Amino acid sequence: MRKHYKGDDPDAIHEAAQRVEVPLSDFMVRLMAEELPFVDSKGRGRIYEILREYDGPVISSQEELPQEIRSIIDL
Numbered sequence: 504m505r506k507h508y509k510g511d512d513p514d515a516i517h518e519a520a521q522r523v524e525v526p527l528s529d530f531m532v533r534l535m536a537e538e539l540p541f542v543d544s545k546g547r548g549r550i551y552e553i554l555r556e557y558d559g560p561v562i563s564s565q566e567e568l569p570q571e572i573r574s575i576i577d578l
Contacts, residue, residue: 525554528563538576546575 527535539547550572562568565578 526557526559526561527554528561531562531564531568534565535576542576550575 525532525535535550539550542550553569553572557569560567565573568578
């Protein structure tokens with residue numbers, strides 16, 4: 504059973520993260536939400552474009568992010 508509480512638990516479920524249509528796990532949605540405010544508008548637009556075009560398994564770790572996204576957010 505999945506946990507339903509806040510914090511840094513990568514297995515926790517957050518209602519807002521469940522309402523987006525991106526190929527990211529709940530944890531990665533929360534991580535990206537924390538990082539995106541530090542990215543300029545051009546970089547954010549490119550990240551959104553990459554995620555829309557992404558055709559692969561759900562991304563559940565930073566290492567699984569496409570290289571271009573990792574470069575944009577400086578991971």
